[in-house]
Amino acid sequence: QVQLVDSGGGVVQPGLSLTLSCAASGFTFRTYAMHWVRQAPGKGLEWVAVIWSDGTTKFYTDSVKGRFTISRDTSKNTLYLQMNSLKTEDTAVYYCAATSPAFFGMDIWGQGTTVAVSS
């Protein structure tokens, strides 16, 4: 069935790095724009980054520019988020999400993976 499975979260000290993964199945991954969206404890949704279906067009929210890198491996149907120089304010549940090529809207979501940045 159509699904995204997030993984790679954990507890990490400030200043260190972590890489999240998102495995896609059941849909044509290469045609979808893929996003990372995060949600800090008790807060709303914050869009983090997107990589378009071309694999090269990428955009980031200002607070993660220069620290986070989004990438995708079409051969493995997997999305990644490399997070460097982590800060306590990066603590959140991170969701990967897919936007259909047919319309704007994140219609497929992962279950989320938790990142806790703490000393």
Added chain:
Amino acid sequence: EIVLTQSPGTLSLSPGERATLSCRASQSVSSSYLAWYQQKPGQAPRLLIYGASSRATGIPDRFSGSGSGTDFTLTISRLEPEDFAVYFCQQYGSSSLYTFGQGTKLEIK
């Protein structure tokens, strides 16, 4: 950067009542790039509405979206117990940024 402001912050209603949720943008938003999501505790968000007024696959017809420019509305015509959740609007616009509103919590009165 476009800011989306949702109101009210919390809406207290009873099952069977009509819910009207507002999403106001700081600049004009293309209707094609306005979406609504529902999120229940401990779950990922679910797409309800795209293109301001089109229901996503499997979404009941009691959910409807409307609006244009800077003012958008999500209406739930007759609340079911499973509709009590948090609702977010989202837009894609200038500077290729995708922003969410802060959310409206729909709670049982």
